[in-house]
Amino acid sequence: MSEWYQHAAAVLPNPSGNIAERRMAPPALAISTVIFALKPSVNSGRPTLWLPLVRRIREPFKGQWALPGGPLVHDESLQEAASRNLLETTGLAPRYLEQLYAFGGLHRSPSQRVVSIVYWALVQSEEAELPGEEENVRWFRADRVQGLAFDHQEIVDYALWRLRNKMEYASIAYHFLGEYFTLAQLREVYEAVLDRPLDPANFRRHVTNAAGIEPSDRYLQGGKHRPPRLYRYTGPAPSSTTAPNSTSAENRGTP
Amino acid sequence: MSEWYQHAAAVLPNPSGNIAERRMAPPALAISTVIFALKPSVNSGRPTLWLPLVRRIREPFKGQWALPGGPLVHDESLQEAASRNLLETTGLAPRYLEQLYAFGGLHRSPSQRVVSIVYWALVQSEEAELPGEEENVRWFRADRVQGLAFDHQEIVDYALWRLRNKMEYASIAYHFLGEYFTLAQLREVYEAVLDRPLDPANFRRHVTNAAGIEPSDRYLQGGKHRPPRLYRYTGPAPSSTTAPNSTSAENRGTP
DNA sequence: ACAAAAGTGTTAGGTTTACACCCATGG
DNA sequence: CCATGGGTGTAAACCTAACACTTTTGT
CATH class of the missing domain: 1.10.10.10 (Winged helix-like DNA-binding domain superfamily/Winged helix DNA-binding domain)
Structure with missing residues (x-):
């Protein structure tokens, strides 16, 4: 798990090194997911926001924590990829899943250009226990994460902003x-x-x-x-159908 | 122009045909843009919403109208790609440009899997004259478009919804x-x-x-x-910086 | 002077916010 | 019977929509 950048690169004509060659390769496409759950704070016991991160075990940012994610596999829609992602990380089917943003800056990954389509999800606290054995997956308080790999800090901040924002007007x-x-x-x-x-x-x-x-x-x-x-x-359950069509939605600005 | 699906395919290991081979190829990444401008209605003279479309000159959906778009070129961010897109279609620098959504359904294009990251833009009416000679670019009333190639009808509808929605709370x-x-x-x-x-x-x-x-x-x-x-x-001009950071925003739901 | 758009005032109705108060249950 | 959170009532403050009214220009 979490070693998909390598995997994605292997598919490409020129995995590494040569800059001239690298410019010819199309950007790799990845799916990542920001997963939110409420867990009791260790001190106060009151519920607080947590999210699971995975530790990178290979070189770009080896040892640092990153969002769960993977390459986009054929025969799988963007939403399905994010959903699978979530299942593998938390063992849960998503209660809520929505596209967040597509991040495509040129230097997000040092070794190779990667475009990440990021989803965000809400899951239930109690069921959100990790598959135990996993040493490289851990929950963090959403407002305390730092030192993440790639631009994942920015992504988490944006997901948090969107969650707070959408909470104020939508039934999520x-x-x-x-x-x-x-x-x-x-x-x-x-x-x-x-x-x-x-x-x-x-x-x-x-x-x-x-x-x-x-x-x-x-x-x-x-x-x-x-x-x-x-x-x-008893309202609509957009659990697996949050697309631009129908009654779905995204977020609201601060102006 | 507008023949980038072909172009993108040419970069891939196996451009066509063989299904087993095709499953191995990563999805192509494209950028498209929904460009809005206000022009006087032909009847009433009152301003109405228009958008430019390009006619497809090759086979998937040959002859039908589609959103301006192209492949994601190396050394160019997503926003830059959309911006260039807009310049080539309308001859204008965007007054407002924001990411709309990433469309990644499995069968958006019959010949090859394509993931499109779509932007939407606002431009000024008067300046928005087409570069004349272009016979394959034409403006349409936004609420009257139909018979578009691919899933572009759905994309236009979503962009329209988002524009109307965001107009109600943001200074755009x-x-x-x-x-x-x-x-x-x-x-x-x-x-x-x-x-x-x-x-x-x-x-x-x-x-x-x-x-x-x-x-x-x-x-x-x-x-x-x-x-x-x-x-x-005199407020903030997000013309080329509408990213998830800072004061930017997306849209609001219809709870 | 008159028409028409620019710009101001006023009021009814609804929504939000703060907080006083009653209700029901475990100890 | 009392402490505590569950649940209801109410009034001020604020925001919105509708529309009457005054101002300023071109003809």
């Missing part, structure tokens, strides 16, 4: 949670991602007025206080 | 206009793109309260009535 927070959730849990998701406290009363109204969320007749038992009602998300 | 309308413009002209831009009338009084307030627009001490003379004041856009 649900994809961090299971089928049933309390409004307090949902609020904690928003507070973790947006990194600011929200008024519980106003949050309740905002979210119950929104379409796509339905109260169930179940309650969460076992708490210390009054058992909160459980809700379900 | 200015890029259709010259340095000095009246508020009525600016309102006509919004009305043409959003395809609905706007209240002049409220529009004025909305736009004069927004940052990045300054009144000048000049007035537009020569009209039939009271000469309107001329304004200037």
Whole structure:
């Protein structure tokens, strides 16, 4: 895993060295994915944003952490490639998956020109346990990552910005949670991602007025206080169909 | 021009035919651009959205109209490729240029797998005259295009959606206009793109309260009535730097 | 003077925000 | 019965849409 730059290069006429030859080779095409999950902070226990990275085991940036990714394999759409990517890294099927951006700067990789089409994904916290044995995959706090290989720091920053931005107007927070959730849990998701406290009363109204969320007749038992009602998300599930068509979307600017 | 699919294929180990061989070839990488300009409608004379298309002169979809595009040439970033693209088609440097989406479906092109990274651009109407001699480049009304080659119809529809969407929250309308413009002209831009009338009084307030627009001490003379004041856009000009970093942005969903 | 567009004022309605308050449950 | 989070009510502040009205020019 994660040694695809080498692999991609092997397909090309001239893998290395000769500059004149290199200019003739078409850029390699790669797919990478920024995967977000909420996990309890080690200190406060409150949920915070985490993402998995893989350690590079070969030379461009050997030993440094990088986004999970791989070459674009034939007979596989861009989305499918990202999805497979996610499965191999976290063992999960994506709850939410959307294209982020195509990064194509000339010197992203020192050895060879690589164009990366990057996706971003949301997965559920509990299920997001790594396949154990993997020593070269580790979760990091999303706001603490640094020293990444290639331009992956910039990519992570942009994905974070997009997540925060989109969270404010689109119904994506649900994809961090299971089928049933309390409004307090949902609020904690928003507070973790947006990194600011929200008024519980106003949050309740905002979210119950929104379409796509339905109260169930179940309650969460076992708490210390009054058992909160459980809700379900019944809106569209763009899990594997976030394309430019239909009702999909991207993000919003800050102006 | 516009015969780059062939050209790209020529670089690859196995240009055609053999399916087993074809699966080994990496997908070709192309850049295309959706270029928008406002031109007066032939009937009403009011400004409407237009875009330039190029006629295909070789076989996949020969004779049909397609988006301007070409292969990704070495020593040229994605943005630079799109920018060159735009220059060759309209003779203009882009006033606004932003990445739209990477289209990578398996069967976009019948002969060979092609991944297209598509940009969208805004140019000024008056200057957007074609280099005359070009018989294979023509402007079409954006809401009337049909029968395009490949999946370009879908791409145009998405670009249109994105333009309309982004127009509602970002300061991009200015890029259709010259340095000095009246508020009525600016309102006509919004009305043409959003395809609905706007209240002049409220529009004025909305736009004069927004940052990045300054009144000048000049007035537009020569009209039939009271000469309107001329304004200037003084906000950030993302003309060639619309990357995921900085204050750039993409679009907003239809939650 | 009159028509028409430029530009200003005003008001009703909706949305957001802050916070007071009641409800229900475990201890 | 009390502490605590679940859940409801309410009023000020703010934003938006609709439209009446005044101003300024060319004819």
